[in-house]
Amino acid sequence: MKKFKSEVKITLREGILDVQGKTVENALHSMGIPEIAHVRIGRFVTTEISAETQEQAFEIIDKACRQLIANPIIEDYFIELKEI
């Protein structure tokens, strides 16, 4: 059995209003940085996975993302996986 580390980035899908991002963007403009636009805020989740192969590890974390870590109705997720 091998061990893998996954890093999952979860973001609100494009087109879904990110009110938190919008509020931070407004604050950035208020503090004098008007150059920054389209602020989006997401989550970052790391895990360790025991699996025989990288493909199997990917299937495990992908299932976890689909069913719990992300809500596919409103969120996209991006998985990075490496053996440790």
Add this chain to the structure above:
Amino acid sequence: MKFGVITFPGSNCDHDAIFATQTCLGEEVVNLWHKDTQIPNDIDCIVIPGGFSYGDYLRCGAIARFSPIMKSVVGFANRGGLVIGICNGFQILTEAQLLPGVLLRNTNMRFVCKDVWLRVENTTTPFSNLIEKNAVLRIPIAHGEGNYFADADTIKRLEDNNQIVFRYSNEQGEITDMANPNGSINNIAGIINEKGNVLGMMPHPERYSDEILGCDDGLIIFKSIANYIHSK
């Protein structure tokens, strides 16, 4: 009839729901624990109360969905049992996919705690059968994530099937942007599933179930449930 009110770690409206159904309505109630794996056979209606189940970790309702009791709730709902999810309960029902869509952060980024007016759009449901069509109820809300969102096809289906039971309105029953406290699409405050036995709503009818609380507009929802069960 008998209600079952579920308590999750972090639920804080479970006792209000018990008060509304037992003391105000005069029906039997059992309190169910999130670790229970079975719903007693004689339960007619499950109440998933408001609160902050599991500290709202990850997303509101996301962890509660995997509580041992939720498997039984899904089975209960699929067999036609009545389920009402209030506030956090609504969020749990969407995460459990018993209801479509999702509750996003309020557009004003604030936790909104105030009375709102609700126009009752569908009075043929088990949860609203004693209410007059287009009646306006005064019910409190208290949430940070109540902004109902679903894709355009889902919203169209909800509208076409008359699955939107409550909409935020003004006191006169007009659906306006001003009356929308959280940015919900089409002012949606409460929806029902296609089969008509699972209701989710962000406002708290149990908090306005006795005049001593300042208003009893919410009681008619529980009365409707009892009426539906008793007349079956």
